[in-house]
Amino acid sequence: MNDKIVIITGANSGIGKAAALKFAAEGYRVIMACRNLKISTAVQKEIMEMTKNTNVDLMELDVSSFDSICTFSTAFKAKYPHLDILINNAAYLNHGEKEYKLSPEHIELSFATNTFGPFLLTRLLADHLEKSQDPRVLNACTTNIKNFFDPKRKIEFDNLRGELRETRPYSVYKMYGDSKMALLMLTFKQAEEFKSRGIKVNAIQINRVKLSKETIQKMHSIWRVFARLQNLTNPQPSGMANNYFHICTSDEYKNLTGQLINHKREIIEPSTAETGLAQLKNIFGNKTYPSYATNPQNVEQVWRLSTTLTENF
Template sequence: MVERIVIITGANSGIGKAATLKFATEGYTVIMACRNIEISKIVQKEIIEASKNEKVELMELDVSSFNSIRKFCSEYKNRYPKLDILIHNAAYMNHGEKIYQLSPENIELTFATNTFGPFLMTNLLLDYLAKSEDPRILNACTTNIKHFFDPKRKIDFDNLHGEFKESRPYSVYKMYGDSKMALLMLTFKMANEFKNSGIKVNALQINGVRMSKETIKKLRSFWKVIATIQNVYFPPPAEMANNYFHICTSDEFKNATGQLINHKREMIQPPKGDKDNLVERVKQIFGSSCYPRYATETDNIEKIWEISTQLTKN
């Protein structure tokens, strides 16, 4: 196989770790882009031994920090000739967090990690993706965006720097859903912007997956109990990692771009018609065939694109 290179952010645990093992086992050169190097070194060794593939590299990256992203991309370009696949897997959601957190650039931490970090990283690596014969980008999305089936749900664009942190209650779950909705809208916009370069950009809607023991240990007591119960019913990370691999490598998705794909590898569509009643909303929330119309509204897409561009331009 001609060498193909994939970057996976947050590759030391959960789906990221499982995806790294999958790509490595299939012979890819895998760049583990991780914040905690000491923990990641142990995982890197495990994956090399399990996959029998020495081409599993570890590079430091904090996706919430623009300086870290710029340093990572610069070092990557000095070491590698191209990039074939970029998977934005890393995400921030600290269960039970009630205090407004800011990134090194004074941006709300969830948005910095889940939205603006991937936006900046993608743009810094565009020229290297363009060197690939089959460049693909995959953004990890979430079923949490289904809250936007509620027509009253909006992204708080005016509170991304904590402008109202003293007067508005902070919900990490709302911020997580908002940041992933923003990432989905950027997916649609990027697909259109990059199509002339042949770069495909898609998002995968991730439903629940089993948490690792290491992740559960980090949770507060109440959430440890919830996660332990959920683990009985949720599939292992390897199942979603297989979706990562299939979407980023198969002929089935070779020409797909600007799509949100569900866990069944089906392309999800916006709702048909103008129905907006309780019964229809319940069907949408519990189904997996459509996403909220909010994601397709031009004003929303242009707003998050403009904000992302402005915040990352320096």
């Protein structure tokens, strides 16, 4: 498998680390694309020692920075002849954050990291993905998008640069959910755009996993209690990492593109009813996602904004 190359963003902790460990154990050449090299170097060494696979490369990448994405993509393409799998795993969700944070390009940090960064990275690496015999892209989505089963929920397109910071309080959870919904819509659109090039683009809906002590510590005191209680039953990140691996390597998903897949490896369908009992069934189930994601006007708005913001990179 040494000729099979996978890039995993945010591969130094959580599901990303578990995924890097899984792919390395299976003999893949793993590219850990990480922002914090100091932390990541120790993780890289740990993975190589555990798997006896020395083909684990660490490359610097800040997914919230368009310049960093361009630098990374150029360096990767100069070093490697092709790319088989791209897993856009890195995400920004800073529990307890109360202030608007902006990326180097002055974009709200959740959207820069969770939406526009993965969009640009995938676009820049598409030519190298096209050189693979079985190119696949997997975007990490979230159950947080279920909030869009509320018909009043909308993406705040008017506030993606923090334009309304003086009048609209910052909500890290709303921005996270909005940015992941936007990523899902881009998944559907990029799947269409890349279909003729043989590149499959799908998303996985991340279910609950055990949170690190560092993550829990950032939460408000009451939420820390709930998080610790949930951690008693939450599965380890390795379970979701196994899903990453299966979706990106198995023949079962070889021809699948433009789909959202749940933690049970089932294809999720857009909901057909979102009021009354149907709404509750959607929220507590794992079979449907909000129809907001397939609304052509919403998809086109996200796509147009993504292409406009990244057109000079």
